Amino acid sequence: MHHYKMLINGIQVAGANGQFDVINPATGAAFAQCSAGSLAQLDDAVAAAQVAFKAWRHVSHAQRCERLLAIAESIEQGADELARLIVQEQGKPLELAFSEVMGAAAWTRYAAGQQIEVGLVEETPTQRIELHRKPLGVVASITPWNWPFMIAVWHIMPALRAGNCVVSKPSSLTPLSTLRLVEIIARHVPNGVINCVTGEQGFGSAITSHPGIQKIVFTGSTATGQSVMRGAATNLKRLTLELGGNDAAIVLPGTSLEEVAEEIFQAAFLNMGQTCAALKRLYIHESQYEAFADALTLIAQRQVVGDGLEPGVNFGPVQNLEQLQLVEALVADARDQGARVLCGGARLDRPGFFYPPTLIADVTDGQRLVDEEQFGPVLPLIAYSDVEDVLRRANAGDMGLGGSVWGPDVQQAQALASRLESGVAWVNCHARIQPNTPFGGSKMSGFGVEFGLEGLLEFTGQQLQFVNKRAGE
Template sequence: MQDFDDIYAHVPADIPAWIEGLSLAMTIDGADADPVALVDVIHACDEQVIAQSPDAGLHHVDQAVDAARAAFPAWAGAPWTERRNLLETFADRLWDARVTLALLIAAEAGRPLRRAMSEIFFAVDYVRTIAAQELAETRYELGPMRARLTHKPLGVVGAIAPWNGPVILAVAKIANALLAGDTQILRPSPFTPLSALYMGMIARDIFPRGVFNVITGDAQVGAAMTTHPRIAKISFTGSTATGRLIAAAAAPTLKRLTLELGGNDAAIVLPDANIDLLCDAVYRISLENAGQFCACVKRLYVHETVYDAVVKGLGERLRAARPGSCFDAATTMTPIQNRKQFERVWHLIDDAVDRGGAILCGAQRHGGAGLFVPPTLVGNVDHGVALVDEEQFGPVLPLIPFRDEEAALRDANRGEMGLGGSIWTADVEHGLRLAERMECGTAWVNQHGAFSAALPMPFAKQSGIGTDYAQFGVAEHSRMMLVNARL
């Protein structure tokens, strides 16, 4: 992670007043769109209102579609290099605005400011990496026939982004669609609208009017986008349950879909694993960010010979976590972003204990303000307990000892989700062989959640539809066309 300690010198004395001074607005056809109302944005570190966000009505969906459709022919006809260059300019402008964007993420998501700044760093890299992708033409010669396969833009694309990565999970959707030649309507999560609104305002001076639009709103707005007959595709990141609803709603219009859904990733720790490497990674990826990452370790299968060492190593790291204001450099613990999810995480902990689970570390209720759940390890649980069977999306990790690696692999492959998984071992070749047998879209050896926009992100089981990132994410925002001539 980059060293962004100097970011704390930029924290305004009055955050709500500073946000109000930004005059954040929805972007439709390159201009402000008047909201139907203002809605409160709650700061997870203290549950106080930190800002008010414009709220869209259903008519804003139609307005945004009209603007995007009007802009589509010229944008689709623009040279690939022109679209690429504008995306690179967008990345430059995001980096120039990194302090503002990081402060907005911290405010709306409650994330410690250093981690918020890290999200901007990776988001800018994602835009630049995706902008560099190509969709090559394929030529065929079959006797007297000469054919070529090309990629054509789809039209208007709807993007629905989640609250756990309000910038990085939005910009990948933006870059994929705009590079492919589509125009786009982005609807951020109603929990974290601020950074997306600001990105929309940045984009006005870069892209032609109507190419990129940002509207806010609740599930009704998302549903209107999903069923809209003039939106050609929906790209969604969120829960599997919501993904099922989107797939069903999109079926009557046969929309293209890219769905990055839930994960219940398993990690298998073999006897020869590097325990320090494992514990550092699990804490950083799965617990420090309060488990609010789709592809983090959510089930930890540990060989019985190293089980105690793993509990000890993780416990040392967990006990050092510090809750507090996200604008304080001493804070390392991230709160749960919203109260509904906060209550669900505690329910999973209480349910596990009621079913015989043992708290190995954590689980003390935070006495101060904010939606903090201390990083928690739970032992003596197995399949049949909700904490193991379901995606917790919180800083609570079940540790399950095993003796036989084949049995551990079978247990890791249980369930309906298949986003990611990992094997931890000093024998990398053996780890690779086991990883290839994991039923997931991405399997790692001696790492977890290590993504790059230069690498594809496939999905398995009910963790998603389609493939994201690299040239595959761009291709999913296009349609193939074959032109065939007889000589």
């Protein structure tokens, strides 16, 4: 069984607290071990990043661009091995894992090409006012288990591009691909610019309150995000929080079932539903409710569930037992309240954490499956009759990550989408993101944005420079 070490100041380091098992969700058994670091080793990582920052902050934009392009090349060269590692620790099918790696390389290339210009605020004969952007210092990246490689790239690459140094803390459920990513990055940057610490407990609170860290970028649950925010108050750390989502989708009357059913299914069950911005609640007009239910059921029944490394499999397991048990509890609660299980609805009788794509009809707001984020392979179908009422229901929750409206009249759908209380509103699509488009939530789904120029600037502080011109200049 392979043992994976942390990386601190360019050196692979064994954990002072021993090691912990990494479970393959397709078998439920350990396939590797990872270092369990100590708080003293976290201090070492932060200290290394602080020292490296003194020089890295002054590296030119052109040189940082070159480094990131070299990193992207190395990611692509190792794509097959990285994808297989992701499948083993996370569970997703190999094709999806490969797409995650190649997407991460593309995101890295985009970050490499981004520019931070000096803004000219005012120019007069007597003074010039400029707005400069400067790196913050040490950035801590705390990543979840659903897209372990891609989200680490989303956090780390713009931080490095802006001139910061990074301490990465991946989920203890999926630390291995992030460790491999950090090893790749470390080959192209000076020691201490990138570091990675791993462990099962204790690191989160220590990172949030650490005085040597200037910013935290966190992707995960709302409850944990609130804890991060409380800890960050100790030295007023900058924060980017991408938290939970319970995205609603509204299907307007007259929507072509043939055109949208497959895309709706994929938006809901992407990564087995384990995506923050996945479609989590589907509101269908009563005139098409049964037709959509039948069409989605047929698509669900075509999915091939199994180990992501097996040929032909396109639907993997839930990543961990705790999440699987939550999915089971939500489906059981819906069934107890009279819901109709159209397909799936029970854990598969085999090793691992397998739960088939499940569609639940005859549910409504106020039930757990609708009101709570299931973050798994279950989609509730909710009937509605009035557009204004369904908009109110879609906005009623305390989360506001994303939402979508589907309909034959694009202008009508866009007008309704603009009234969704969400950070992103999609029209006739869902869960689409691009490196050049800022992405972030509202309400209890977090604050700050990732991607695009706005996302890059989140890793900088501003300095306004007033230049008083000398007479005759």
